[in-house]
Amino acid sequence: MRKSIFILIGIILLISNASALSRSGYDWTHKSDIKSPGSSHWNPNDAYADSEKLQSNASVLRWSGYDWTLKSGIKGPGSNYWNPNNTYVDSDGKLHLEINYKDGHWNCAELDSVKNFKYGRYTWVVSSQSLNLDKNVVLGLFTYTDDDHEIDIESGQWGNSSSDHLHFTCQPDQTVTFVSPTSSYINATDVTYTFDWQPTYIYYTARASNGKIIANWYCTNKKDIPKVKAKVMMNLWLQHSIPPSNDKPVEVIISSFHWSSVKHKIHIQ
Known part of the structure; x- marks a missing residue:
């Protein structure tokens, strides 16, 4: 009997010290104590599943199959206030970006891919109206490494109500504009925004819900086309931190984002 008790205690201690981590369908043991390589001290608490870390971080959002960090604080563009609470996913899986007045200032929204x-x-479907935002509001759908390596689709008037509303940009030097204030697409919903980023070109399109092309641009200036990895970003912000001209909150709803590494054939229209 005494021998059986000792065996049972040994099994319990072995299980409690195994420090196993379940990840991707397998169990992994944690290294502990001082061991090679490098005669380092190994702490099993320093290993964790990424999904658990993300779920415990209120400033990280899961959407469209990717994890996104939410901007906070006072930062550019526009020296705006950024509030993580202004970005959320609804019960239908749609992403909401909001600008609103709270805590004595206007708050904007941005999320950046992990x-x-x-x-x-790169493809976004924006279900809400996105081409006729307030003249002080900008919606950005883009990739970004730094100011010299940036691919932008931006909807905004930059404070000028008579300007075109849609901008395709390849930083640092090239921008083209589309969608005049009198365009028949100015109040379109369910617009699909896309750019194909390849080493020798970037092809931008905006398509209406009926498949008609609202705007397209074929950028072939190899000097400006980024050659480095980048974050995908989405933001809704105020030009120069100037409030919406009607002092009303703003919301943009994005149905989906999709990225495909497959090189597609392009058909310029």
Whole structure:
């Protein structure tokens, strides 16, 4: 009997010290104590599943199959206030970006991908009206490494109500504009925005819900086309921190984002 008790105690201690981590369908043991390589001290608490870390971080959001960090504090563009609470996913899986007045100032929204991306097709479907925002509001759908390596689709008037509303940009030097204030697409909903980023070109499109092309641009200036990995970003912000001209909150709803590394054939229209 005494021998059986000792065996049972040994089994319990072995299980409690195994420090196993379940990840991707397998169990992994944690290294502990002082061991090679490097005669380092190994702490099993320093290993964890990424999903658990993300779930415990209120400033990280899961959407469209990717993890996104939410901007906070006072930062550019526009020296705006950024509030993580202004970005959320509804019960239908749609992403909401909001600008609103709270705590004595206007708050904007931005989310940046945890993953780094490079060449491929980037596609957003914006279900709400996105081409006729307030003249002081900008919606950005883009990739960003730094100011010299940036691919932008931006909807905004930059404070000028008579300007075109849609901008395709390849930083640092090239921008083209589309969608005049009198365009028949000015109040379109369910617009699909896409750019194909390849080493020798970037092809931008905006398509109406009926498949008609609202705007497209074929950028072939190899000097400006980024050659480095970048974050995918989405933001809704105020030009120069100037409130909406009607002092009303703003909301943009994005149905989905998709990235494909497959090189697609392009059909310029």
